[in-house]
Amino acid sequence: MNETENVRTHFADRAGTYDRSSAWCTDDALGGLMLSAAAPRPDHAVLDVACGTGLVSRLFAGRVRRLTGVDITPEMAERARDVLDELVIAPAEELPFADGAFDLVVCRQGIQFMTLPDAVREMVRVTRPGGRVVLTHLCAYGDDDRDEYAEILRLRNPARRHFFRAGDVEALLAGAGCAPVRSQRHVSVEDVDVWSDNGAIGEDAREAIRDRYRRASPAFRARHAVAEADGRITDRMLFVVASGTRV
Numbered sequence: 001m002n003e004t005e006n007v008r009t010h011f012a013d014r015a016g017t018y019d020r021s022s023a024w025c026t027d028d029a030l031g032g033l034m035l036s037a038a039a040p041r042p043d044h045a046v047l048d049v050a051c052g053t054g055l056v057s058r059l060f061a062g063r064v065r066r067l068t069g070v071d072i073t074p075e076m077a078e079r080a081r082d083v084l085d086e087l088v089i090a091p092a093e094e095l096p097f098a099d100g101a102f103d104l105v106v107c108r109q110g111i112q113f114m115t116l117p118d119a120v121r122e123m124v125r126v127t128r129p130g131g132r133v134v135l136t137h138l139c140a141y142g143d144d145d146r147d148e149y150a151e152i153l154r155l156r157n158p159a160r161r162h163f164f165r166a167g168d169v170e171a172l173l174a175g176a177g178c179a180p181v182r183s184q185r186h187v188s189v190e191d192v193d194v195w196s197d198n199g200a201i202g203e204d205a206r207e208a209i210r211d212r213y214r215r216a217s218p219a220f221r222a223r224h225a226v227a228e229a230d231g232r233i234t235d236r237m238l239f240v241v242a243s244g245t246r247v
């Protein structure tokens with residue numbers, strides 16, 4: 001299987017339970033940060049890239065003129081259809097839209113699976129000058145937790161191609177021609193047993209994840225405030241909400 005097929009297969013397996021596979025999926029505080037970063041207006045046309053089941057699109061529904069979603073996994077994206085004005089099955093690296101077609105382009109937890117920087121350049125291309133691109137992504141806190149965290153996240157989702165530290169997402173927007181670029185942080189408290197039960201990995205991988213947390217370095221444990229009570233592990237996961245204005 002190539003990388004695209006890996007992603008499609010993984011998310012086709014997860015589509016039915018995706019919305020409850022992490023606390024961050026439906027975290028109102030994270031959604032609120034994304035809305036404040038995007039500042040949607042009633043006359044705006046919005047594109048949700050890697051829209052998945054439409055959780056991000058739902059934040060914008062009723063606030064904007066037109067809502068378009070794009071994704072490569074039909075099993076995920078069909079669940080977003082009811083909230084969208086238009087659903088397109090296409091890769092983010094080749095968005096089938098004209099230059100400057102949107103006032104706002106948003107993408108949460110998508111760029112880890114994409115060819116970079118190509119996909120971010122495409123998002124900027126389809127945003128009008130003065131419009132905004134908002135990327136929201138899980139990140140390592142720094143160099144001292146990055147490698148261990150990448151290992152844990154790959155166990156949960158082997159289709160992942162990139163892993164970011166705080167600062168990397170902002171740099172992608174700046175490199176694709178956005179200025180200024182601003183960012184905010186959000187911490188989501190995740191129960192590792194709930195988070196690893198994503199419908200696409202087996203019990204062996206879930207046990208490997210628990211084991212990796214139990215063997216984590218002191219630096220990782222401190223950064224993530226890893227806690228274990230009654231056999232359940234929690235991790236304080238960092239999200240970066242980065243927004244850039246298309247020059």
Ligand SMILES: C[S@@+](CC[C@H](N)C(=O)[O-])C[C@H]1O[C@@H](n2cnc3c(N)ncnc32)[C@H](O)[C@@H]1O
Pocket residue numbers: 007008011025049050051052053054055056070071072073076077090091092093107108109110113114115
């Ligand atoms: C973790 S889900 C995020 C869904 C949604 N954005 C959210 O925050 O709930 C990742 C989504 O990215 C989509 N995806 C991955 N690679 C893609 C690509 N190259 N182009 C478009 N969509 C992609 C997957 O099909 C999946 O629906």
